[in-house]
Amino acid sequence: MFVIAHVSDPHVDGSAERAERVARVTRYLRGLTRPVDVVLLCGDIVDSGRREDYEEVLALFAGTAPVLALPGNHDDPSALSAALGDEAGTSSDSPHRCVVLGGVRFVLLDTTVPGEVGGALGAEGLSWLDRTLADPGAGATPTVVATHHPPVPVGHPFVDGVALADSAPFGEVLSRHPAVVAVLVGHAHTAGASTVAGVPVLLGPGVASTLVLPFESRPGDDAVVTSEAPPALALHLLTGRHLTTHFRVLG
Numbered sequence: 001m002f003v004i005a006h007v008s009d010p011h012v013d014g015s016a017e018r019a020e021r022v023a024r025v026t027r028y029l030r031g032l033t034r035p036v037d038v039v040l041l042c043g044d045i046v047d048s049g050r051r052e053d054y055e056e057v058l059a060l061f062a063g064t065a066p067v068l069a070l071p072g073n074h075d076d077p078s079a080l081s082a083a084l085g086d087e088a089g090t091s092s093d094s095p096h097r098c099v100v101l102g103g104v105r106f107v108l109l110d111t112t113v114p115g116e117v118g119g120a121l122g123a124e125g126l127s128w129l130d131r132t133l134a135d136p137g138a139g140a141t142p143t144v145v146a147t148h149h150p151p152v153p154v155g156h157p158f159v160d161g162v163a164l165a166d167s168a169p170f171g172e173v174l175s176r177h178p179a180v181v182a183v184l185v186g187h188a189h190t191a192g193a194s195t196v197a198g199v200p201v202l203l204g205p206g207v208a209s210t211l212v213l214p215f216e217s218r219p220g221d222d223a224v225v226t227s228e229a230p231p232a233l234a235l236h237l238l239t240g241r242h243l244t245t246h247f248r249v250l251g
Ligand SMILES: [Fe+2]
Pocket: 009, 011, 043, 044, 072, 187, 188, 189
C-alpha cells in the first residue's frame, strides 16, 4: 500500500495563523505510526509567491515524507521550483513534471496562467500530458495526475468560473490512458469527489479555509470561503490500481 497525503491551499502568508494550520497537518502526519509515502502539495502553497513562505512550508514538512508540489494561482512557479531545489524532477523545457515514486507515477501539471485566477493547460500542456502518459517505458504503472485547477464543476459559481478552462480536452486525453487511477486537485478548498472521463477527481480540502456553497451561506454573507473551519487533508491509499480516500479534519 502506498499512502499519499494530499495537502492543498495552505496559502501561507507569514502569519502565525496560517503557519499553525500547516503545523496541525504536520503534527498529524508525524503522529502516524506508519509514515505516509509522499506529501502532495496541490497548489496555493503560499499566498503571494514569496520565497521565504515556501521555505517556511517546506521546513514544516521536513522529515514527514518526500514532498511533491505544483503551483496554484497564488504561487510563483519559479520561486516554488527554487525552494524545492528542483528535487522533484523539474525539466527546463516544460512547466510540468513527471515523477515516479514507490512504483507510482505522478504527473504534476502547472495549470497556472500568469495574472489569472482561473487555469488552463493550453494546446502545449495537453500535448505534453498526452505524450507523457503514453510513455511506453511507464507501461501500466499506476498514475496519479495532479493539477491545482479542478477539471470539473464543483457547484459554486465563483469557483466554477475560475476552474480548468480546457477541461473537455483534458478529459479526452485521460480517456486514452487507462493507467491513470485518479486526478488530485486543489483550488476549490473543499473535500470532495467527482469524475472526469470516468476517472475519479478528488478535491483536496483547504488547509487555510473551506468553501461555502451558496446554500450554506448565512443571509447577507457572500463569502466564498470560511476560515472558521479547521484545516483538513486527504489520505489516498493506493494498492495496485485501487485507490481509497479518507478525509481528515484536524479540529
Ligand atoms: Fe486557494
